Amino acid sequence: MSRPDRLKAIAKAGRAFYEEAVAGLEAAEYQRMVARISGLGIAEVRSAASKIAAFANEAWDRAQFARPSAVIGDRVDAEPGKGVGLWVRRGDIFGIHAAGNHPAIHGGWLEALALGYRVAVRPSRREPLTPWRLVNALYEAGFARDQLAFLPTDYAAADEMIHGSDLAMVYGGADVIAKYGGAKLFPQGPGRSKMLIAGRHDWRDYINLVVDSASRGGGTGCTNVTTVLVEGSKDDATAFAKAVGEKLRAIPSLSPEDENALLPVQPSEDARRIEEYLLQTAEGTLPVLGGSGVADEIGDGSCVMRPAVHVLDSAGDVQSKGIELAFPCLWFAPWSPSDGINPLRNTLNLVLIGVKDALVDEALDDASVRNVYRGAVPSFFAAPHMPHDGYLADFLMKPKGFVSAPDYVVA
Template structure:
């Protein structure tokens, strides 16, 4: 496969830079030459975004709907959708079935982008786009807290690019800094939106280095930033930045619940998006016979056979051999003193470069207070520990907490955990629904309620 030239997409169209980043595919072979936009240029682009008036709500929704058709049906970079999905799979090492699922999420969001703002909007607020004169005599309007929204995207899943479409629907102008790992998905999406009629001064794609990425955040009004714990720590106290860090999602299986169903929930959650998603199951707490459960889960996950990422049978992430070996070593080093029921290994897949898959791991911990219960890895790696109902605090800090239990009181207590974002009962941690927020609704972060009232024309109020 030839090396692709990937430009930035500025307000004036494709923008190619002297400074470029070489991006290797999952086998370690160079696949892309990616533009790297300098800070002065990005800063000027943000000024242009800020000066651009947002589209009316109905017009924006129509454009986004047309963009779904363009994303699915048109050739972009010479690729139809199927070829694009194969290319993203081979570039990132993500199973092609996962890429397809994420692309369906993107197009579904484009066609129904009004759902999320409507779900997030307080019932006392008039809908976005309601003219002040048409609002209730006394009530509230739902308004943007700024004009420019920055996205520092992750590369672990194409599905992250379904999230920021809500901002366009709410009237924000958006600057996307793509991950070097996957610039192809946002490039296809931004191109489709522009072909559908979105003005180029509403949305730009700005690949850049880390220093320029920091500048983008400072120049924008709101930003979402994906990364590890260091990113969370860096922006923890910034009200204008929403960090999206490790998920540390957990499943609890209590003694009164069906064990076979619990195993299926654990296997499904562990393998979700090849174990790379923040909602994939990292920790499993078992009330009765945690050791036995770990052994049964190990047997179930051992059936996940390595395959090349573009193979429809692929379930595991692929990457260069050296990177895979580092991940395996990191798990085994930390697991010393624990019981390893399924040791991860590196499987070479042949062909050009050093394409390798990492097989699943299952490790039994002696205590749910072991920090490893929340040690998240970018492949299916599950830490199993005993569960005690009187120690629910060990579950805090989870993006998703799924309780496979008949004890509804336990579910109520789990909802009170302040650092748990989503609580499910007897569903995989990876379960999603359009009406269920992911770490809260984005609209909560982008919008605010403003009081709005009209004077009664028949009398004077003071």
């Protein structure tokens, strides 16, 4: 397909995905089914579908944010006889080993399709319906089956798909990333996003900011805040944690089909396993919320995952204890300037409030901190031109030298 045809087809598929019947399945029924399958509240599923449609409409433009300013995107734009950098693909086939924590993640790989890649999607067993619907919408919009493949497989076949792709994007923890590690891999691991409130700022002014950062989207995303550090003593951190805990405690336990559902739902067996892991990890910490468990049975074989809040003894415990789970799960700790950058490392989005310029610069220079937000910004803040965990297109594309001159020298 030519680029204009690709972009028109992707945009058309995005509209159909959000509003129309795809492969015989109406949009409202798709949303209801995903809420039931994934445990996300149906309002959040509907919002995610809207985001995927927006991604489809903006796929090419979003990719261009990664293009170096001195590099052109099409050889027809090169001036005759002038050497240029031309933006070209690093391969032909892009494989995606997808996650199932949130439907909106499937908007990202549309950039690869817009850039001309053939795309193979291995869906998560947890929620395969979203990529199935999106791929079928793209087929109905004009993409051929040799341009786009939906591959619901076991892990052995997924391994073959990853190894057979020129480039691949893999979601998962450190063990999954290590399994597929290499230059051809664009890893998407846990976010472990953090927030520091320092200086003379009163933590009471930021209770709602923390609650929103922890609970938006059910707390299932890598951009939801996991760790909150407050300059002061453990008593200060505990008081802050209790205030946030009271707000989170008020969120009701509802089935995912309820329009007001916020907290995610898991099958009871899975919920109890996650609960046990949390309780084991939290041993030795001060429980503020969820200390006796977080799995709340709702009578249909599933559990709402209730928020958890724990206080650590020191900032030094953050890296070992501050685990990320797919529901609002917060770890509070005291921090002092002598602790420096160490407790803030290994984070996707780092929110810094009331800090000096030196710490901001240190965070920007630290390779393990992927994004830095200075000021009272929610940890999930995003904008189209901002990288999420780097630009995907920066991984997919590379500059190549190009010059076009006459074939003959005219006397």
